[in-house]
Amino acid sequence: MKFAVSHPFYIVNGISICYKCSAKIPVITIAGFNSIGSDLTFYNNLTFIDERLVRILTVKFPFYRIGFSKFIQKEYWANHCIYCDALQGDFFLHYEVDGTFNPQDLNNCKELILTPVYCDVSISIEAEFSQNKICGATLDVGLMENEIIIKT
Numbered sequence: 001m002k003f004a005v006s007h008p009f010y011i012v013n014g015i016s017i018c019y020k021c022s023a024k025i026p027v028i029t030i031a032g033f034n035s036i037g038s039d040l041t042f043y044n045n046l047t048f049i050d051e052r053l054v055r056i057l058t059v060k061f062p063f064y065r066i067g068f069s070k071f072i073q074k075e076y077w078a079n080h081c082i083y084c085d086a087l088q089g090d091f092f093l094h095y096e097v098d099g100t101f102n103p104q105d106l107n108n109c110k111e112l113i114l115t116p117v118y119c120d121v122s123i124s125i126e127a128e129f130s131q132n133k134i135c136g137a138t139l140d141v142g143l144m145e146n147e148i149i150i151k152t
């Protein structure tokens with residue numbers, strides 16, 4: 001689904017274990033509000049990201065880039081291991097019980113870092129929404145980084 005994200009939205013940063021080389025690695029996703037009054041939602045399977053946001057992601061998080069998933073046989077924006085370069089599937093990160101972006105309790109939310117992103121025009125992405133019920137609590141208990149402002 002392609003949609004515009006209202007600001008602020010968030011880059012969410014966490015730690016995962018590479019399924020291939022077992023190293024501890026950084027992983028990110030994008031989170032935002034789908035409608036007014038809704039909870040924060042983590043997006044996954046991003047197939048399109050506005051160029052203005054891509055420029056930031058490419059510099060700050062080079063391990064997050066378009067990759068081909070053999071599992072779902074399609075290309076999307078995916079995390080890659082910073083050591084062995086293996087693609088870290090969004091299905092694992094967002095839907096498995098151990099997934100970094102599928103918090104099961106507040107302690108899992110506490111381990112995530114949020115970077116607010118502000119932009120004076122709407123930024124569009126194409127993605128799916130997480131069904132996780134408590135990820136919104138990350139706003140209250142997660143670590144908040146300095147904001148990024150996208151100037152147009």
Ligand SMILES: [Zn+2]
Binds near residue numbers: 082
């Ligand atoms: Zn690895």
